[in-house]
Structure formats: structure tokens, C-alpha cells
Amino acid sequence: MRPxxxxxxxxxxxxxxxxxxxxxxQAMRDRAFGTDTPAEQVLYVQSPEVARRLAxxxxxxxxxxxxxxxxxHFGGQRKATTQSKNYELLxxxxxxxxxxxxxxxxxxxxxxxxxxEPKPGGPGRPDLAIKLLEKGIAASPNKWQYYQDAGFVHFWxxxxxxxxxxxxxxxxxxxxxxxxxxxxxxxxxxxxGQRESSRLLFKAILESSDNDWMRKDAxxxxxxxxxxxxxxxxxxxxxxxxERGGPTPVTWQALVRAGYLRAIPTDxxxxxxxxxxxxxxxxxxxxxxxxxxxxxxxxxxxVPTR
Amino acid sequence: MSAMVxxxxxxxxxxxxFKESVRDKVLYSIVLFAVIVIAAxxxxxxxxxxxxxxIIKDLGLAAISLFGHFIAIFIGIGLVSKEVERxxxxxxxxxxxxxxxxxxxxxxxxxxxxTVNVVVMTAALVVVLAIYGATVEPQIRNTxxxxxxxxxxxxxxxxxxxxxSVVTAIAICFSTFTSPVLAAAFTVGLVIAGQFSADxxxxxxxxxxxxxxxxxxxxxxxxPNLAPFDVKAQVVxxxxxxxxxxxxxxxxxxxxxxxxxxxxxLFFSRRDFK
Numbered sequence: 001m002r003p004x005x006x007x008x009x010x011x012x013x014x015x016x017x018x019x020x021x022x023x024x025x026q027a028m029r030d031r032a033f034g035t036d037t038p039a040e041q042v043l044y045v046q047s048p049e050v051a052r053r054l055a056x057x058x059x060x061x062x063x064x065x066x067x068x069x070x071x072x073h074f075g076g077q078r079k080a081t082t083q084s085k086n087y088e089l090l091x092x093x094x095x096x097x098x099x100x101x102x103x104x105x106x107x108x109x110x111x112x113x114x115x116x117e118p119k120p121g122g123p124g125r126p127d128l129a130i131k132l133l134e135k136g137i138a139a140s141p142n143k144w145q146y147y148q149d150a151g152f153v154h155f156w157x158x159x160x161x162x163x164x165x166x167x168x169x170x171x172x173x174x175x176x177x178x179x180x181x182x183x184x185x186x187x188x189x190x191x192x193g194q195r196e197s198s199r200l201l202f203k204a205i206l207e208s209s210d211n212d213w214m215r216k217d218a219x220x221x222x223x224x225x226x227x228x229x230x231x232x233x234x235x236x237x238x239x240x241x242x243e244r245g246g247p248t249p250v251t252w253q254a255l256v257r258a259g260y261l262r263a264i265p266t267d268x269x270x271x272x273x274x275x276x277x278x279x280x281x282x283x284x285x286x287x288x289x290x291x292x293x294x295x296x297x298x299x300x301x302x303v304p305t306r
Numbered sequence: 307m308s309a310m311v312x313x314x315x316x317x318x319x320x321x322x323x324f325k326e327s328v329r330d331k332v333l334y335s336i337v338l339f340a341v342i343v344i345a346a347x348x349x350x351x352x353x354x355x356x357x358x359x360x361i362i363k364d365l366g367l368a369a370i371s372l373f374g375h376f377i378a379i380f381i382g383i384g385l386v387s388k389e390v391e392r393x394x395x396x397x398x399x400x401x402x403x404x405x406x407x408x409x410x411x412x413x414x415x416x417x418x419x420x421t422v423n424v425v426v427m428t429a430a431l432v433v434v435l436a437i438y439g440a441t442v443e444p445q446i447r448n449t450x451x452x453x454x455x456x457x458x459x460x461x462x463x464x465x466x467x468x469x470x471s472v473v474t475a476i477a478i479c480f481s482t483f484t485s486p487v488l489a490a491a492f493t494v495g496l497v498i499a500g501q502f503s504a505d506x507x508x509x510x511x512x513x514x515x516x517x518x519x520x521x522x523x524x525x526x527x528x529x530p531n532l533a534p535f536d537v538k539a540q541v542v543x544x545x546x547x548x549x550x551x552x553x554x555x556x557x558x559x560x561x562x563x564x565x566x567x568x569x570x571x572l573f574f575s576r577r578d579f580k
Contacts, residue, residue: 053502056370056498057371057538058365058372060364060368060538060542061364061368063364064360064364064365067357068350078390085387101539103539103543104360106357107450127441
């Protein structure tokens with residue numbers, strides 16, 4: 001070793017020791033005084049235009065940061081207890097993200113789905129979802145997917161079927177748009193609100209989406225529709241069983257023994273449907289990942305007359 | 307002082323600056339850190355619900371630009387001022403070379419270093435994208451706006467390099483007549499102003515005063531306009547960046563650099579080192 005040069009090992013060992021001791025002290029302090037709770041989420045910059053200027057030429061990466069914050073905010077609030085759910089930062093975060101990067105396709109599309117998600121799973125703000133998509137359309141007027149999503153929001157979030165049909169129709173007229181938009185427009189106009197039209201919509205999203213998350217979401221919603229169909233059929237079976245003098249309390253086992261069912265019914269998630277032994281009502285089993293089921297689609301609107 | 311510039315002399319000085327930079331540990335640290343940031347984007351991408359490629363490209367191109375700016379500004383301002391501080395400028399000026407050759411040589415040397423750095427960082431980005439692209443199923447790859455390893459990335463990296471060449475020229479120009487701290491402050495200020503110079507042009511729609519409009523217009527043309535060099539978002543979203551645009555922007559950069567180097571040479575030639 002050259003004179004004046006210090007040996008590495010003792011210094012590394014000493015540094016390790018000090019860090020270990022500091023971590024121990026921190027753990028002691030946390031036990032005594034508790035850990036710092038994260039501050040309430042704050043959006044310091046509210047204007048996308050100001051943010052774009054502050055970001056200089058790094059606006060795209062700043063958009064990514066706001067997008068990640070939006071995802072975390074939405075995910076965090078979904079997991080929060082029902083009382084403390086607060087999605088008020090979701091739209092501003094998405095607005096910032098898309099303001100910084102006007103071509104941020106997925107921020108518009110996911111953002112619209114997140115915003116239109118009814119409470120308590122989401123903020124239940126289809127109006128803001130449409131506002132976001134309109135912003136996307138202003139940036140990319142030929143993006144037919146935004147029209148499809150706007151139709152979806154009208155259909156699913158607002159139960160406004162003529163509005164949904166109008167968006168699908170507008171989207172179908174764009175160059176390169178998917179073939180099914182025209183059918184969606186027609187079916188929504190004719191049978192909006194019926195479960196079959198919902199199924200057609202989600203099948204279209206499942207087949208056409210360029211994003212894995214959207215496909216998973218569409219698959220999940222199709223499974224929910226299947227579960228709703230299954231619940232309707234099971235209710236009919238239980239009603240028939242009782243009409244024919246089946247004893248109360250009614251159980252799945254009794255229905256299987258009596259030959260009304262081949263096996264105890266489960267949903268696509270493998271959870272046994274719940275059966276009210278006295279009421280005979282059928283619903284999703286406790287802990288099913290398909291819960292909560294969406295509102296039962298309403299009756300089809302009257303066909304508008306001219 | 308002779309106004310003539312000998313290309314071999316400039317090349318010799320540039321080679322020396324390049325060798326010196328290559329030996330500089332700070333430079334290695336910056337490039338290594340940038341490469342780590344680019345590689346880390348693979349992890350960050352996991353948080354973004356299917357936007358991995360966009361995030362990797364955004365972060366990679368931003369890292370190339372940001373760390374390139376660090377190198378251009380902080381090494382750029384030191385090129386002349388260090389020689390003055392170390393008093394090695396006397397020995398340099400005693401050699402058979404003009405001050406213009408010294409300024410040009412220093413500039414070319416740093417631009418060569420920046421070119422190598424940008425190439426290394428872009429290569430790191432391409433490797434990360436290629437690794438990520440190889441792990442993704444073809445049907446998902448087909449839905450991307452642009453392929454993971456997209457030749458357009460080279461356009462974004464090239465225009466970033468041209469921007470860094472302008473920033474280096476600004477840094478050298480300031481360092482020829484003021485202290486390193488002030489040169490750094492002025493350069494950073496001008497780089498930030500350069501992102502907003504298009505706003506000066508828009509003032510004519512707001513301001514009624516003719517003189518003020520004329521002045522703002524003049525400032526628009528005199529101050530560097532750095533915003534057009536930024537095509538990162540267009541490249542990531544597969545928006546077209548035409549060869550004509552690249553050519554015009556590069557031409558603007560080259561002319562602006564020439565103007566700055568002419569000024570730098572002028573300031574340096576009049577500087578008294580007694």
C-alpha cells in the first residue's frame with residue numbers, strides 16, 4: 001500500500017456499521033413516535049400550460065410522471081376504505097398529463113374509463129370523461145378509438161343510448177375506423193340498455209383494443225354480464241323448484257339432489273353463487289372478484305320518432 | 307492577430323480537448339449515470355399500465371438531452387476559463403496559434419466529445435428497447451405506435467446533438483469574457499429563454515405598440531430558438547419529422563453556432579490576460 005493511502009476494508013466496515021446503527025435508531029424512533037404519514041396528495045401546478053413551460057423540453061417525461069401519479073391516485077383510492085375514497089385529483093392529473101403530451105393516447109382512453117367508473121369504484125364522473133376525450137379528439141381528430149370510448153361512456157356511465165349511438169356513428173365515418181362501429185351504432189340505437197348490446201360493446205373492445213389492460217377490463221365486464229345471465233337463470237330454477245313444492249330452506253345441494261341442477265353453480269371466478277335459503281334470491285357469492293355487478297341495464301329507450 | 311485559421315491546428319487542439327475529456331472522470335460518471343437512468347426506465351415502465359415503450363423512450367431521450375446539457379454547459383464554460391485560472395493560457399498563447407484557432411479547436415473538441423456521449427447514450431437506449439421488445443409478444447408489439455427500436459430515434463438524438471452544439475457555443479462564448487459562475491448562469495438563462503423564444507413572436511398579437519413589437523420580433527430572431535430541436539414527443543408518437551425539417555433546423559443550428567463562435571473569437575481576441 002502506498003504511504004498516505006488508507007485501507008478500504010476497515011472504512012467500508014465502519015460505514016456499514018454506522019448505517020446499521022442509524023437504521024436501528026430509526027426503527028426505535030418509529031416504534032416510539034410512529035412513522036411519518038404521507039402528506040395528503042397535492043397538485044402544486046394546476047395549469048397544463050404552466051407545467052408545459054416549466055418542463056422546458058422535457059414535457060413528454062413530465063406527462064409520464066403525471067400519468068403514473070394518476071394511476072397511483074386511482075389505484076390508491078380504489079383500495080382505500082369506502083369513507084375515505086376521494087378521486088378529486090384524478091381529472092386534474094389526467095388533464096395535466098394530456099396537456100403536457102397531447103398525443104398521450106392511453107391517458108385519454110384509460111382516463112375516460114377511470115373517470116366514468118361509478119362510485120365507489122371510481123369517481124362516477126362521465127361528464128369529465130367526455131371532456132377528456134373531447135380534448136383528445138381536438139388533438140387527434142381522426143382517432144376513431146376516442147369516439148368509441150365516448151360512446152362507451154355515454155352507454156355505460158350515463159345510460160344515454162342515443163348519445164352513445166351518435167358517438168359510434170361519428171366514429172364510424174372516420175377514415176380507417178373499425179367495421180363494428182357502424183353495427184354498434186345501429187344496435188345501441190335499437191336495443192340500447194339491453195344486456196346483449198352491452199355484450200356486443202365489450203366484445204368489440206376485447207377484439208379491437210390495442211392495450212392489454214383494456215382487453216382485461218372488457219373480459220371482466222363480459223364475465224360480469226355472464227354472471228348476470230347465470231343469476232337470472234338460477235332465479236328461474238329456484239322459483240320453479242319452489243312452485244313445485246320444494247322444501248324451504250332451499251339450498252344448492254337440495255336443488256342438485258332434486259335434479260334441477262347438475263352441480264353447485266359457480267361464477268367464472270370459481271366462487272359459488274349465494275342463495276338466500278328463505279327468500280330464494282340468488283346473487284354473487286361473497287368474495288367474488290366479479291362484485292360489484294353493474295346496474296342492471298335499463299329497458300331500451302323508445303325509438304325516436306321524427 | 308491573424309484572422310486566418312489553420313484547419314490542422316484547430317484539429318490538433320480539438321484532439322487534445324477530446325483526449326482531456328475522455329480522461330475526465332466526471333464525464334464518465336455523467337454518462338454512466340445516464341446509462342443507468344435509461345436502464346432503470348425498464349423498471350419504471352412497469353408502473354404505467356402498458357406504456358413501457360413510451361416511458362423507456364421518453365426517459366431515454368430526456369436523459370440524453372439532460373445529461374448532454376450538463377456536459378455542454380459545465381465543461382463548455384470551463385474550457386477557456388480553466389486555462390485562465392491555471393494560467394496555462396500564457397503558455398498556449400505563446401504557441402504558434404491564433405486565439406481564433408484556440409476557440410474553434412476547443413469548441414470542436416467538446417462537440418466531438420458530446421457526439422461520442424450522445425452515441426453511447428443512444429446505443430444504451432436502443433439496447434434497452436431491443437431487450438424489452440424481444441420479451442414482448444408479437445401481437446402486443448403490433449399495437450405499438452412505433453417499433454421499439456425505431457430508426458426515428460436517431461433523428462431525435464441527432465437534433466439533440468445539434469441543440470447541444472448550440473448550447474456549447476453559447477457556453478464558450480460567455481466563458482471568453484466573464485467568470486465561470488456568471489458564464490454558467492448566463493448560459494442556463496439563455497438555454498431556458500431559448501425554449502420560449504417563440505412566445506416573443508406571438509407578442510405581436512397582444513402588444514399594440516409598434517416599437518415594442520419590432521423589438522420583440524428582433525429578439526425572436528436574435529435569441530437562440532431551441533424549441534425546434536426537440537422532436538422527442540413526435541418521434542415517440544411516430545409523428546412525421548421530415549428530412550426538410552431536419553435539414554432546416556440543422557442549418558439554423560449551424561449558422562447560429564457560427565455567429566456565436568465569431569463573437570467568442572472577437573471577445574477572446576480582445577481579452578487582456580495581464
